[in-house]
Amino acid sequence: MKPGPFSERAAxxxxxGRDASIAVDLLREAGLASEIVADLNSVEHAxxxxxxxxxxxxxxxxxxxxxxxxxxxxxxxxWSDFPFIVLTRRGGSDRNPAAxxxxxxxxxxxxxxxxxxxTSFVSTVRTAVRARRRQYEARARLEELNDRQERLxxxxxxxGIGTFELFADTRMLSISEQFCxxxxxxxxxxxxxxxxxxxxDAQDHDxxxxxxxxxxxxxxQYTEYRIHRPDTQEVRWLARRGEALPDGITGNNRFFGIVxxxxxxxxxxxxxxxxxxxTRLLINSTTEAFYAVDTEGTTTLCNASFLRLLGFSDESxxxxxxxxxxxxxxxxxGSHYPVSECPIYxxxxxxxxxxxxxxYFFRKDGSRIPVEYRTAPIVVNGVLQGAICTFVDITQRxxxxxxxxxLNATLEQRVxxxxxxxxxxxxLSGDLMGVRDISGRLLAVNQAWTTMLGWTEAELLHEDFSxxxxxxxxxxxxxxxxxxxxxxxxxxxxxxxxxxxGSYRLISWTxxxxxxxxxxxxxxxxxxxxxxxxxxxxxxxxxxxxLTGGIAHDFNxxxxxxxxxxxxxxxxxAKNTTHDVERLISVAMTSANKAASLVHHLLAFxxxxxxxxxxxDGNVLVASMRDLLTRTLGHAIQLEFVLADDLWLTLCxxxxxxxxxxxxxxxxxxAMPGGGKLIVETSNVQQSDEPIGEASxxxxxxYVCFSITDTGTGMSPETLAKAFEPFFTxxxxxxxxxxxxxxxxxxxxQSEGHAxxxxxxxxxxxxxxxxxxxHGVVKTEITEFxxxxxxxxxxxxxxxxxxxxxxxxxxxxxxxxxxxxxxxVAEDGLAGLAVLESGRALNLLITDIGLPGMNGRTLADRxxxxxPDLPILLMTGYAENxxxxxxxxxxxxxxxxxxxxxxxxTEKVQTILRPE
Numbered sequence: 001m002k003p004g005p006f007s008e009r010a011a012x013x014x015x016x017g018r019d020a021s022i023a024v025d026l027l028r029e030a031g032l033a034s035e036i037v038a039d040l041n042s043v044e045h046a047x048x049x050x051x052x053x054x055x056x057x058x059x060x061x062x063x064x065x066x067x068x069x070x071x072x073x074x075x076x077x078x079w080s081d082f083p084f085i086v087l088t089r090r091g092g093s094d095r096n097p098a099a100x101x102x103x104x105x106x107x108x109x110x111x112x113x114x115x116x117x118x119t120s121f122v123s124t125v126r127t128a129v130r131a132r133r134r135q136y137e138a139r140a141r142l143e144e145l146n147d148r149q150e151r152l153x154x155x156x157x158x159x160g161i162g163t164f165e166l167f168a169d170t171r172m173l174s175i176s177e178q179f180c181x182x183x184x185x186x187x188x189x190x191x192x193x194x195x196x197x198x199x200x201d202a203q204d205h206d207x208x209x210x211x212x213x214x215x216x217x218x219x220x221q222y223t224e225y226r227i228h229r230p231d232t233q234e235v236r237w238l239a240r241r242g243e244a245l246p247d248g249i250t251g252n253n254r255f256f257g258i259v260x261x262x263x264x265x266x267x268x269x270x271x272x273x274x275x276x277x278x279t280r281l282l283i284n285s286t287t288e289a290f291y292a293v294d295t296e297g298t299t300t301l302c303n304a305s306f307l308r309l310l311g312f313s314d315e316s317x318x319x320x321x322x323x324x325x326x327x328x329x330x331x332x333x334g335s336h337y338p339v340s341e342c343p344i345y346x347x348x349x350x351x352x353x354x355x356x357x358x359x360y361f362f363r364k365d366g367s368r369i370p371v372e373y374r375t376a377p378i379v380v381n382g383v384l385q386g387a388i389c390t391f392v393d394i395t396q397r398x399x400x401x402x403x404x405x406x407l408n409a410t411l412e413q414r415v416x417x418x419x420x421x422x423x424x425x426x427x428l429s430g431d432l433m434g435v436r437d438i439s440g441r442l443l444a445v446n447q448a449w450t451t452m453l454g455w456t457e458a459e460l461l462h463e464d465f466s467x468x469x470x471x472x473x474x475x476x477x478x479x480x481x482x483x484x485x486x487x488x489x490x491x492x493x494x495x496x497x498x499x500x501x502g503s504y505r506l507i508s509w510t511x512x513x514x515x516x517x518x519x520x521x522x523x524x525x526x527x528x529x530x531x532x533x534x535x536x537x538x539x540x541x542x543x544x545x546x547l548t549g550g551i552a553h554d555f556n557x558x559x560x561x562x563x564x565x566x567x568x569x570x571x572x573x574a575k576n577t578t579h580d581v582e583r584l585i586s587v588a589m590t591s592a593n594k595a596a597s598l599v600h601h602l603l604a605f606x607x608x609x610x611x612x613x614x615x616x617d618g619n620v621l622v623a624s625m626r627d628l629l630t631r632t633l634g635h636a637i638q639l640e641f642v643l644a645d646d647l648w649l650t651l652c653x654x655x656x657x658x659x660x661x662x663x664x665x666x667x668x669x670x671a672m673p674g675g676g677k678l679i680v681e682t683s684n685v686q687q688s689d690e691p692i693g694e695a696s697x698x699x700x701x702x703y704v705c706f707s708i709t710d711t712g713t714g715m716s717p718e719t720l721a722k723a724f725e726p727f728f729t730x731x732x733x734x735x736x737x738x739x740x741x742x743x744x745x746x747x748x749x750q751s752e753g754h755a756x757x758x759x760x761x762x763x764x765x766x767x768x769x770x771x772x773x774x775h776g777v778v779k780t781e782i783t784e785f786x787x788x789x790x791x792x793x794x795x796x797x798x799x800x801x802x803x804x805x806x807x808x809x810x811x812x813x814x815x816x817x818x819x820x821x822x823x824x825v826a827e828d829g830l831a832g833l834a835v836l837e838s839g840r841a842l843n844l845l846i847t848d849i850g851l852p853g854m855n856g857r858t859l860a861d862r863x864x865x866x867x868p869d870l871p872i873l874l875m876t877g878y879a880e881n882x883x884x885x886x887x888x889x890x891x892x893x894x895x896x897x898x899x900x901x902x903x904x905x906t907e908k909v910q911t912i913l914r915p916e
Contacts, residue, residue: 007136008129010034011046014057019087019114023055023121030122032129044068053083053128061086079139083128084109087116166193166242166255168215182238182261184229201226201235210255217244220257224266237266278512282519285510286433288446290390292378297322297345300386309393311364327361344375347387351377358398361391370394376444380515390446432507432522440464443517452524454500470496470504481511481518494525562591596899613751615774616654618682618704619643625658629665629680636675644683650704651774652751657706660744664708664767667741671712671765679709685770698754702773709766715759723757744769797843797913798822802832802859803875804851808898812846815902819909829854836863842870844912849876860893871912875900 010027012034014020020036027034034055037043043054047069076082088111108131110124162179166172171193180188183199197211204225205211209218220242226235242257283290289305299318310327312318324339331337339345343354353376360368373391377384432453433446445460453468469477473495480493493511496504506529507522569584622643630639661680668678685703715723724745741755744767748755752772759765799821803809809825816823824840826832829851836842845863849856860872869892877898889895896908 007050008033008052008132009046010053010055010125010129011037011043011051012055013037013040013043013060014055014087015039015060016057019057023087026118026121027125030126032122032125040064040066040069044072047072047082052132053085053125055085055087055125057087058089077139079142080135081108081131083131085124085128086111088113160260162259164242164257164259166210166215166220166257168253168255179259182236182259183227184231186231199227199230201228215244215253215255217253220244220255224262236261237263275512275514279514279519282510282512282521285521286431288390288392290388291318291323292386292388293323293344293348294386295348295384297324297339297348299323301388309363309369309391310361311367317364326364328359329362330360332358332360344373344387344389347375347377347389348384351379351384353377358394370398372397430523432520432524434465434520434522436465436518436520438516438518440466453497453505468497470498472496481513497522559591559595562588562595592899593901613651613653615649615776616652616657617647618650618657618706618771619647621654621657622661622680622682622706625661628662632662632665633669633678637669637672638677640677640679642679642681644681646684647682648684648702648704649774649776650771652753652771653747656747656751657769657771660747660769661706661708663741663744667767668708668710668712668765671710671714676711676764678711679707681705681707681709683707684773698770703753703770704773705768705770707766707768709764711764714761714763714765715757716761720757720759724755741767798824798841799844799846799909800824800826800832800835800842802826802829802845802847802851802856804828804848808848811902812905815905816846816909819906821909828852829856829859832859833862836866842867844871844873844909846873846875846909849874860890864890864892873908873912 010032012020012023012027013036014023024034024036033052035046037046040060043056046054073082086109110128112121112124160178160182162182163176164179165174167174173191173193173196175185175189175191177187180186183191183196185191193210197205197208200208207223207225209216209223210220212219220240222239222241224237224239226237228235238259239262240257240259242255244253244255246252247254283301284304286303287305289303289309291302291306292300294300299321302315302318306312307314307318324337324342324345328342328344329337343352343356346352347354353374355374357372359371359373361371361373362368370393371391372394373389375387375389378386378388430448432448434442434449435444436442441462442460442465443462445457447457449455449457449460455468466474466478477493477495492508494506494508497507498504505524506526508525509520509522511518511520513519566588569581569588572578572581572584623641626639626641633639665678665680672678683705685698685705687698687700687703724741745755748769748771753770756768756770757765758768799816801809801813801816801823803812803825804827806827809827813823813825821844824835824842826835829847830853832845832847833854836845845860845867847856847859851859854862856874856876860874863870863872872890872893874889874893874895875898876895894908894912896905
């Protein structure tokens with residue numbers, strides 16, 4: 001800042017006499033600026049206005065309040081030492097003590113006794129003016145220094161550069177604000193080297209030479225290292241450089257340096273290396289040799305097949321060289337091949353593609369090989385960049401052609417063999433190779449497109465690739481390629497591509513995106529996938545065969561025991577003896593019940609089992625199975641129950657739930673051959689509209705969860721993915737059919753719930769059943785009662801029985817008659833409908849569901865239309881619509897599952913017809 005217009009003006013204050021005017025006149029004659037001020041307030045104003053000095057008569061200070069002037073003096077800038085000249089009376093014994101205090105406070109006061117000589121007065125003022133000028137010069141230097149420091153600070157912040165000075169004796173650093181921002185240290189001016197070393201990655205400590213016991217002049221040479229920022233915990237890459245400068249005073253070195261963040265550069269270098277590595281893998285994955293040149297003919301790219309076929313050891317012998325005089329210098333007849341005639345370099349210089357069937361390339365050792373090559377220009381954004389040449393060794397083809405000539409075969413044979421050999425060589429390439437731009441247009445394709453998909457190169461070039469993709473795969477393919485275009489690393493995906501004949505091939509693509517173009521290699525996996533599906537189907541059929549064989553074996557055994565028992569009963573009857581009759585009947589009934597259980601499991605597996613859903617208290621049901629589960633698990637496995645308080649009710653078939661829990665317990669036991677712990681747990685689950693966690697496949701609603709957790713071997717991800725599939729088993733042949741978990745899943749699905757598995761190898765498995773919550777109360781069980789004569793009298797009603805199986809019809813009718821009921825029988829649905837339409841009074845309809853013609857469920861609907869309050873009992877051994885929780889049974893309908901004990905049938909009928 002330059003001095004202002006009043007920077008050397010003297011403010012003169014003399015309240016009495018002519019001292020003020022005399023002083024101003026003397027200063028004017030001496031060429032010095034001055035002005036008279038009226039009072040001390042005016043003096044203060046002159047100070048704030050930038051006056052150069054003040055001349056004050058001491059009588060102006062007597063008894064005056066100097067607080068304001070003293071405050072200004074104390075708060076003046078560091079560069080300022082404002083000069084005062086006090087005019088005193090002769091002797092000075094009566095000086096104002098305030099003036100003396102001013103001298104003590106400031107130290108820049110000159111006293112001049114009156115009367116004074118004009119020369120002395122002017123000299124004193126000039127001395128004060130010169131002192132003030134030096135102060136202004138000091139101010140200017142300070143402002144210039146501050147300006148330079150501010151510009152340096154701005155440049156450091158703009159460039160992201162932090163500065164520091166390292167003090168060798170204390171190992172402390174004086175640091176800039178930008179240094180603190182880069183290291184994440186907060187606002188501070190110094191930091192210890194030890195504190196910074198704690199933030200440096202341990203693997204980079206050896207790069208920090210400043211941590212050595214003695215600091216050398218090379219301690220701050222350029223290095224790169226990682227730090228862990230204390231504020232964000234992120235890892236950042238930093239670069240540091242500096243130098244040691246000798247101190248002109250002490251002779252010791254002073255260590256100055258800068259540091260800046262290079263994380264983005266490091267990440268970019270890593271991405272580039274990965275992309276280059278993949279590109280190299282991509283171009284080396286084909287058996288065809290190729291290389292590329294720029295417009296000057298300098299080699300810019302080659303693959304491993306190129307090096308192998310032409311005998312080069314590595315890329316360093318090729319890249320950056322003009323190879324025409326090395327590998328393509330002569331025509332097949334041995335004459336010189338000018339570079340100006342070479343199709344490869346013509347394509348690079350003028351963009352003209354070429355296909356050459358038969359020429360020679362020369363190997364590094366001078367030997368030559370016959371090749372067939374194609375060359376095409378490389379055009380990026382409309383600008384010719386060079387050319388690419390792909391070639392194959394046709395030695396075998398030429399040898400075959402020579403042999404054909406030697407055999408003097410017919411022209412047709414030669415053409416056929418040549419064509420066959422040509423096709424065979426192209427098929428060796430096998431995989432589809434193509435380049436497309438960002439809009440989807442194909443820019444280059446290889447011969448495999450014709451072989452694999454039937455399209456010629458001319459038909460494909462500049463066509464939209466998506467037109468070849470199956471409509472169902474287009475959106476996924478487009479999204480995948482868009483993600484790839486967003487600088488994602490290369491990856492694989494699959495889609496179906498249309499053959500020229502209209503069929504589709506399943507192609508597995510390996511893709512990479514660079515410079516606005518997509519590079520892709522595709523392999524036809526259609527047959528591979530069909531083979532996998534066929535193998536999977538074969539495995540399922542093998543399991544079906546295993547299942548049916550086991551079922552046939554079990555049923556034959558059960559039928560044998562039933563028929564043998566019945567045969568023995570017939571012999572006993574012929575001999576008119578009752579010996580062992582009860583035991584034989586028991587044998588037959590036990591075998592029949594086992595057969596019924598086997599059928600029941602088969603229906604559960606097929607998810608067509610007839611269910612009888614009732615409200616169930618899960619805690620009560622699970623607790624009642626404690627003894628059974630304890631016996632099932634044995635002594636080596638610890639059983640623990642974790643039952644939820646206030647567990648909701650669920651609506652399901654309690655028998656099926658017990659069977660599911662037992663089945664899962666057995667599976668868990670088999671997974672812990674060396675013993676372990678099994679936990680049976682119940683809980684309430686609220687599934688929201690946005691599913692999370694393990695219940696994510698549940699519909700929105702409330703569920704009761706039953707979980708079985710073991711500490712066994714666990715499942716691999718591959719096994720876990722197939723665990724619920726029918727026929728899938730990890731057990732040895734003959735030890736399991738793979739139906740257990742499938743039946744559990746079927747029961748959960750029929751009950752409008754879900755089943756879920758969580759497992760980890762070596763840590764165990766948890767299988768959870770989710771069954772829907774029931775809003776209601778558990779019905780009190782009906783107490784069994786004896787069939788007394790009074791009951792028989794009350795049950796003297798008419799029952800319509802419809803059953804197409806004569807044996808069942810006859811036995812059931814006998815049971816009903818034994819209850820004292822009048823029974824009207826019909827052998828099919830139409831016959832039963834005729835009885836209903838006859839107007840006969842009926843108290844109960846009992847019908848089989850699987851009737852020929854009109855089925856039992858339809859007959860029930862027709863009966864309900866004629867008799868709205870008629871109770872209906874449905875019998876079934878197989879129900880197509882067995883998801884009863886979805887409303888299969890109407891109001892007033894019940895169901896009984898075949899085969900059933902006659903006592904169960906009796907109880908059902910008694911319950912239906914029993915008066916309130």
